[in-house]
Amino acid sequence: QQPVQSPQAVILREGEDAVINCSSSKALYSVHWYRQKHGEAPVFLMILLKGGEQKGHEKISASFNEKKQQSSLYLTASQLSYSGTYFCGTETKDNYGQNFVFGPGTRLSVLP
Amino acid sequence: SQTIHQWPATLVQPVGSPLSLECTVEGTSNPNLYWYRQAAGRGLQLLFYSVGIGQISSEVPQNLSASRPQDRQFILSSKKLLLSDSGFYLCAWSVQQGVETQYFGPGTRLLVL
Numbered sequence: 001q002q003p004v005q006s007p008q009a010v011i012l013r014e015g016e017d018a019v020i021n022c023s024s025s026k027a028l029y030s031v032h033w034y035r036q037k038h039g040e041a042p043v044f045l046m047i048l049l050k051g052g053e054q055k056g057h058e059k060i061s062a063s064f065n066e067k068k069q070q071s072s073l074y075l076t077a078s079q080l081s082y083s084g085t086y087f088c089g090t091e092t093k094d095n096y097g098q099n100f101v102f103g104p105g106t107r108l109s110v111l112p
Numbered sequence: 113s114q115t116i117h118q119w120p121a122t123l124v125q126p127v128g129s130p131l132s133l134e135c136t137v138e139g140t141s142n143p144n145l146y147w148y149r150q151a152a153g154r155g156l157q158l159l160f161y162s163v164g165i166g167q168i169s170s171e172v173p174q175n176l177s178a179s180r181p182q183d184r185q186f187i188l189s190s191k192k193l194l195l196s197d198s199g200f201y202l203c204a205w206s207v208q209q210g211v212e213t214q215y216f217g218p219g220t221r222l223l224v225l
Binding site: 032040041042043044047087089091098100101102103104105 | 154155156158202212213214215216217218219
């Protein structure tokens with residue numbers, strides 16, 4: 001089942017912060033974050049494996065709350081280069097095996 | 113290091129014509145391979161994935177098919193294109209074991225007229 005991302009879109013001024021959320025109705029094994037710039041392929045940012053884990057990539061960090069079945073992506077002091085669509089991908093496991101599904105994406109626009 | 117190639121980069125085809133898109137991966141063995149389609153301004157729709165030669169799983173029934181004739185080659189085909197087949201087609205690979213971080217190719221932009 002596809003995870004839910006919020007907000008659907010956000011507009012920022014350069015230097016402002018933003019948070020993108022990703023939540024699932026199923027227990028999560030891992031959460032992956034990708035960024036896709038306009039006209040390009042998605043690029044892997046980071047993966048979170050453990051409950052409560054936090055990771056960072058440049059001034060972008062993420063947390064993973066296993067209990068709440070959700071992850072949040074934090075963009076600090078945003079730069080123009082952060083503009084794009086952010087997708088979370090959630091990995092779940094059940095008796096039938098692993099399942100990986102991308103969320104619908106959050107469009108981020110950073111203005112000068 | 114691993115690289116993934118897709119071609120062609122762009123394609124304009126008339127309705128009813130056939131389609132063949134190719135994806136190849138270098139620098140890894142026995143990868144999982146995926147085909148996604150992305151309509152303009154929309155999310156990633158998984159079309160097919162493969163865990164090995166000749167092993168294809170279809171996620172969405174449609175007029176497209178996929179084949180994996182070699183370990184690192186993945187082909188997306190259609191006998192007759194529809195207008196709704198227009199979109200950005202992305203191939204991706206991941207390792208077989210462990211968490212499935214997917215790495216995307218540059219994509220093929222298809223316009224069906």
